[in-house]
Amino acid sequence: AQSVSQHNHHVILSEAASLELGCNYSYGGTVNLFWYVQYPGQHLQLLLKYFSGDPLVKGIKGFEAEFIKSKFSFNLRKPSVQWSDTAEYFCAVNVVSSNTGKLIFGQGTTLQVKP
C-alpha cells in the first residue's frame, strides 16, 4: 500500500532560523504532491502543490518545496521562519492512476517557533 512518511514529528526553531521538513512517499508511479498547514485553532489549508513541470514550487508565506523524483521526496523549506509559522504541517500524496482525489497523508510535523 502507498504510504507517506514525515521524518520530523516535532521541530523547535528560533525565529529567523531556516526550516526543512522531510516528506517521502512510497509509490513508483505518477503522483500529485501537496503540503497542508494547520495553524492553531484554524482549518487545514493548502500551502503549496506540485503536479508537473518545475520541481521547485513556491507556495504562500515564503514556503517552497522541491520534488526529487529519484528520491521519492517532496521536502518543504523556508529560509527564515517567523513565530507565526508555528503550526502542524502535513505532506499528502495523490496517486494519479487512482483516478480519484483521494489523498494519503503523512503523520504530520509540529513546528514550534520561539520568538
Place this chain on the structure above:
Amino acid sequence: DGGITQSPKYLFRKEGQNVTLSCEQNLNHDAMYWYRQDPGQGLRLIYYSQIVNDFQKGDIAEGYSVSREKKESFPLTVTSAQKNPTAFYLCASSMFVSYSNQPQHFGDGTRLSIL
C-alpha cells in the same frame, strides 16, 4: 463566502449510541471526503464520494456510514460498532475528481468524545 461547514464543533457519544456529523459545502464541488485525525497519525480517509448517490470506503471505514443524497451534503454517522471513536473528524471537498490535481478544501472539524 464559499466554504465547508461542519457541525457540531464538539460532540459527545454515549456507549452504544450512533451519532451523525454534518458536513455542508457551498463550493459546488463534486467530491467530498471524511478524514479522521489522531495525534501522531495524520489524517486517515474514512469515506469519500465522487458524485451524488455514490460513495466509496476509505482506509478505515469500519464502524462508520455515510450518505450523499445532495451534492452539497455528506453526513457521517459514527455507529456503535466503532469501538474507538474519540478523534477529530475533518470533512473536505474538491472539484471534479478526474482532475486529481485539484486541492481539497477542509472544514473546521468536529471533535468527538466518549462519555
